[in-house]
Amino acid sequence: MAWNIVIAGGGFGGFYAARTLERVLPHHSARVTLVSDVNFLLFTPLLPGAAAGTLDPRHVVVPLREELPRTDLWLGRVAGAEPARGELIVDSLDGRRHELRYDQLIVALGSISRTQPIPGLVEHAIGFKTLADAIALRNRAISMLEIAETIHDAETRAQYLTFVFVGAGYAGLEGIAELQDFMADVLDLYPRCKVQGMRWVLLEARERVMPEVAPSLAAFAERELRGRGIEIHTGAALHRVQDSSLSLEDGRTIPTRTVVWTAGVRAHPVLANLGLPLTDGGRVEVDRTMRAAGHANVWAIGDGAAVPDPARPGSSSPPTAQHAIRQGRRVARNVAAELGAGGRVRPFGYKTLGVFVDLGRHQAVASTVGIRWRGFPAWFLARTYHLANMPGTKRKLRLLLDWTVALLFSRDTAELGQLGHPPELE
Numbered sequence: 545m546a547w548n549i550v551i552a553g554g555g556f557g558g559f560y561a562a563r564t565l566e567r568v569l570p571h572h573s574a575r576v577t578l579v580s581d582v583n584f585l586l587f588t589p590l591l592p593g594a595a596a597g598t599l600d601p602r603h604v605v606v607p608l609r610e611e612l613p614r615t616d617l618w619l620g621r622v623a624g625a626e627p628a629r630g631e632l633i634v635d636s637l638d639g640r641r642h643e644l645r646y647d648q649l650i651v652a653l654g655s656i657s658r659t660q661p662i663p664g665l666v667e668h669a670i671g672f673k674t675l676a677d678a679i680a681l682r683n684r685a686i687s688m689l690e691i692a693e694t695i696h697d698a699e700t701r702a703q704y705l706t707f708v709f710v711g712a713g714y715a716g717l718e719g720i721a722e723l724q725d726f727m728a729d730v731l732d733l734y735p736r737c738k739v740q741g742m743r744w745v746l747l748e749a750r751e752r753v754m755p756e757v758a759p760s761l762a763a764f765a766e767r768e769l770r771g772r773g774i775e776i777h778t779g780a781a782l783h784r785v786q787d788s789s790l791s792l793e794d795g796r797t798i799p800t801r802t803v804v805w806t807a808g809v810r811a812h813p814v815l816a817n818l819g820l821p822l823t824d825g826g827r828v829e830v831d832r833t834m835r836a837a838g839h840a841n842v843w844a845i846g847d848g849a850a851v852p853d854p855a856r857p858g859s860s861s862p863p864t865a866q867h868a869i870r871q872g873r874r875v876a877r878n879v880a881a882e883l884g885a886g887g888r889v890r891p892f893g894y895k896t897l898g899v900f901v902d903l904g905r906h907q908a909v910a911s912t913v914g915i916r917w918r919g920f921p922a923w924f925l926a927r928t929y930h931l932a933n934m935p936g937t938k939r940k941l942r943l944l945l946d947w948t949v950a951l952l953f954s955r956d957t958a959e960l961g962q963l964g965h966p967p968e969l970e
C-alpha cells in the first residue's frame with residue numbers, strides 16, 4: 545500500500561519539501577499531495593520588482609503543476625485538522641469540504657502581515673506580502689499621480705504625492721527603494737506633479753533600520769536612500785492612520801493617502817485550528833528535526849514553525865525563505881527516513897549564508913559568509929543569487945529578459961487595476 549504524505553502550503557517550505565520527496569522516494573511508494581490555496585509559489589524576494597513594474601507579475605511566480613510533476617496538487621484552503629484521526633480538513637475552491645487522510649503531514653502554511661491595534665491601520669493601509677498587494681500598490685501609486693495631476697490646490701495635491709512605508713526591515717526597504725525609483729522614472733510624464741515633487745517617508749519604531757544586517761551595511765543602505773530624497777525616521781511609532789494623513793506617537797502628522805505596512809509577520813492564524821501545540825507567537829512547536837511536539841507523524845516548517853535555530857541556540861529560526869527552503873528539503877528526507885526509504889531522521893542544521901537587500905538603481909547591500917558587499921557588486925550578487933534560485937530555465941530566462949528590458953527602456957505607466965474585475969453585463 546502506498547503511503548499518503550500530505551503537505552499543507554505550497555510556498556517555499558512546502559514546494560521544496562514536495563520537490564525533494566519526488567527525488568528521494570522510490571516510484572509509487574507514496575502518494576504526495578500538496579494542498580495550496582493558489583496554484584503557484586510566490587517568489588517573494590522578487591515582489592518589489594513586480595511592484596515597481598521591472599518584472600512581469602507572472603515572472604515572479606512558479607506554477608506548481610509544472611515544477612512538481614509527481615505531486616498531486618489539491619487546490620483549496622486548509623481549514624483545520626484532526627491529528628488523532630490523521631485527517632486534514634480542506635475547503636475546495638467551490639466551497640466543498642474534504643477530509644484528506646494522511647500517514648505523514650508536513651505543515652508549511654507560512655505567515656501573514658503582523659498588524660497592530662492602531663486606529664485606522666486596517667482600513668487605510670496596504671500590506672506588502674502577496675502578489676495582489678504588490679500589484680495593488682503599483683496601481684495605487686500610479687492612480688495617485690493621475691489624481692494629483694487634476695488637483696489645483698498644492699496642499700491637497702501633496703497628500704496624493706506623499707508615500708509612507710511603515711517598517712524598515714528588508715521588505716520595507718526594498719519596497720520603498722524600488723517603488724520610489726519607479727515613480728521618479730515616470731514623474732516626467734506628469735507636469736504638475738513634476739513641479740511639486742513627491743515625498744517618500746520610511747518610518748521605523750525601532751532605533752535603526754534593518755536589524756537583519758550588520759550596522760555598517762544598514763548605514764550604507766540608509767545613506768543611499770536618503771541620497772535619493774527618501775526621509776527615514778527611526779524611533780517613530782505610528783499612532784493613527786486616516787484617509788488623508790497619519791500621525792505619530794510624538795504628535796507629528798504627515799499628510800498622505802498611501803500608507804504601506806511592512807512591519808513584520810506573524811504565524812498564519814489557521815495553525816490554531818490544526819490541533820497542534822503552538823508557541824506564544826502562534827508558531828507550531830517542533831523539535832530540532834521539525835517534528836511537532838507530541839505528534840509522531842506531523843512536521844512543521846517555515847514561517848509558521850518555531851524550528852530551533854542552529855545558529856542561535858535558544859531562538860527560533862528567522863522567517864526567511866532561505867530557512868524555509870532548507871527546512872523543506874530536510875523535512876522531506878526525515879519523512880522519507882521515517883517511512884523506511886533511506887537515511888536517518890536528522891535535525892535541521894542550516895546557518896544563514898547571507899542576506900541581500902536590493903535597493904534598485906544598481907545598488908544593494910549584502911552580507912555573505914562573513915563578507916560584506918555594498919553598491920554595484922552587492923546588487924549584481926543579489927540578482928545572480930535570485931536568478932540561480934529561480935526554479936526552471938524558462939523562468940530564469942524570463943527574469944533575465946525583464947531585467948534587460950528594464951535597463952534599456954523606460955517603464956510602463958498603464959494603471960491596470962481593472963484587470964480581473966470586468967464590468968458586469970448589462
Ligand SMILES: Cc1cc2nc3c(=O)[nH]c(=O)nc-3n(C[C@H](O)[C@H](O)[C@H](O)COP(=O)(O)OP(=O)(O)OC[C@H]3O[C@@H](n4cnc5c(N)ncnc54)[C@H](O)[C@@H]3O)c2cc1C
Pocket residue numbers: 552553554555556557558579580581582584585586588589590591592620621622623652653654655672673674714715812814845846847848863864865866867868900
Ligand atoms: C516582500 C517580501 C520580501 C521578502 N524577501 C525575502 C528575501 O529576500 N530573502 C528571504 O530569505 N526571505 C524573504 N522574504 C521572506 C520569505 O518570503 C518567507 O520567509 C518565506 O516565504 C516563508 O516560507 P513558508 O513556506 O513558510 O511560507 P510561504 O512561502 O508564505 O508559503 C505559505 C503557502 O501557504 C499557502 N497558504 C496559506 N494559507 C493557506 C490555507 N489556509 N490553505 C492552503 N494554503 C494556504 C500560501 O498561499 C503560500 O503558498 C520576503 C518576504 C516578503 C513579504
